[in-house]
Amino acid sequence: MTYQLKNVVVAVVLGLLAAVLTIAYVTNYRKHVQHGAQNVGVLVAATDIPAGTSGAAIASGHMLKRETVPRTALVPGAISSPAQIARLVSIDDVMAGEQVSTRRFGDATELGVRAQLKGTTRAVQFSASPNQILAGTLRNGDHVDLVANIPVGSANGVTIHYDRIVLRNLLVLRAPTVTNASNGNLSTTNTKYSIMLAVTDAQSSKLMFVVTNSDAGASADGGWALELRPVTDAANSPESIESVNTVLLDGLGAAARARVAGGH
Numbered sequence: 001m002t003y004q005l006k007n008v009v010v011a012v013v014l015g016l017l018a019a020v021l022t023i024a025y026v027t028n029y030r031k032h033v034q035h036g037a038q039n040v041g042v043l044v045a046a047t048d049i050p051a052g053t054s055g056a057a058i059a060s061g062h063m064l065k066r067e068t069v070p071r072t073a074l075v076p077g078a079i080s081s082p083a084q085i086a087r088l089v090s091i092d093d094v095m096a097g098e099q100v101s102t103r104r105f106g107d108a109t110e111l112g113v114r115a116q117l118k119g120t121t122r123a124v125q126f127s128a129s130p131n132q133i134l135a136g137t138l139r140n141g142d143h144v145d146l147v148a149n150i151p152v153g154s155a156n157g158v159t160i161h162y163d164r165i166v167l168r169n170l171l172v173l174r175a176p177t178v179t180n181a182s183n184g185n186l187s188t189t190n191t192k193y194s195i196m197l198a199v200t201d202a203q204s205s206k207l208m209f210v211v212t213n214s215d216a217g218a219s220a221d222g223g224w225a226l227e228l229r230p231v232t233d234a235a236n237s238p239e240s241i242e243s244v245n246t247v248l249l250d251g252l253g254a255a256a257r258a259r260v261a262g263g264h
Contacts, residue, residue, distance in 0.1 A: 039068040042078050042099050049094040052114045055085035055105065064100060077101035089115055113173045113196065120200045123173055126211060127192040132225045135176035135193040142172040143234070144197070148210040148224040159215070163242040166210055169229060171198040195226075 046065040049058060058064060059082035078099045079085060088105035108115040113123050130136065138144070146167040151159050176193035199207055214223030240246075249257055 038071050040071050040074065041066055041080050042069055042074060043067075043080060043082070045094045045096050045098050045100055048096050049090055049100075051090050051093050052111055052117060053090045055082065055088045055090075058082070058090070059086065069099070075099045075101050077103040113198075116171070116173060116198060120202070121198055122201055122204050123196055124199055124204050124207060125174070125194060125196040127194045128211075128222060130176070130178070130191070130193055132222055133176055133193060133195045134226055134228055136178045137228065138172050138175040138195070138226075140172060140175050142175065142231075143169050143229040144172060144226040145229060146170065146207065146210060146224065147227055148214045150210070150213060150223075151215045161215060161243065164240065165227075166206055167199070167203055168236060169234070170203070170226075172196070173198050 043064045044067050045063060047063050049063055053063075064082060078101055084102060085100070085105050087107075088102070089108050089111050090104055091106045091110050092104045094100060094104055117123060134144070145165050147163070147165045149161050149163045151161050153160050172195065174194075174196035176195050178193065197207070210224050216222045248260055252260070
């Protein structure tokens with residue numbers, strides 16, 4: 001075979017190889033385009049989904065609807081089944097019409113206290129003396145009652161007070177964090193500690209009234225305090241309101257009451 005003929009053969013072979021590679025590329029590209037153009041099923045938000053909504057609530061509340069979109073339009077993490085988010089909680093708002101993505105969900109710990117707020121429940125944070133809020137005793141998840149001493153006027157120059165349990169069974173979202181407390185004796189420090197409670201929107205008004213209007217002058221600890229409830233089998237006594245009269249007279253017989261009334 002002459003030199004010229006060899007060159008011709010090589011050129012022909014290379015040309016055929018290039019043609020084969022080009023055809024393969026075009027075929028694969030066409031398949032890729034066709035694959036991307038295929039419609040696939042995806043779940044989108046039927047209504048606005050607020051942050052903090054559980055996947056179970058989303059599914060049971062009919063907050064999802066199925067649509068088909070081109071494969072190329074899928075968002076990262078798009079879901080096709082409610083089971084993919086059943087044990088998760090939305091950590092961002094999802095607007096109606098958006099594809100529901102696992103990237104908008106996480107476990108409850110990622111949401112923090114917001115995971116415990118539903119409906120009328122609100123989180124309220126305030127600070128007080130350690131004795132008022134049981135600093136060093138309370139733990140996250142405990143339940144407390146709020147007892148308050150409220151001034152209601154005066155008579156003969158003496159302030160009249162009434163005392164009662166104002167709110168019951170409040171959830172402690174964040175207990176006071178105690179640090180550098182005089183060898184553990186919190187009564188020796190003037191430091192105030194912060195606490196976060198879960199209350200309803202209606203209860204928040206009563207809480208604010210107590211914290212703002214209790215008679216701080218009548219007590220070194222502000223005129224109100226939190227009481228720790230039992231972990232199990234907690235019960236409530238009948239509602240009552242206390243005054244100097246009930247404290248002095250409750251349980252006394254007629255003779256003893258007469259002595260009090262007579263000032264003896």
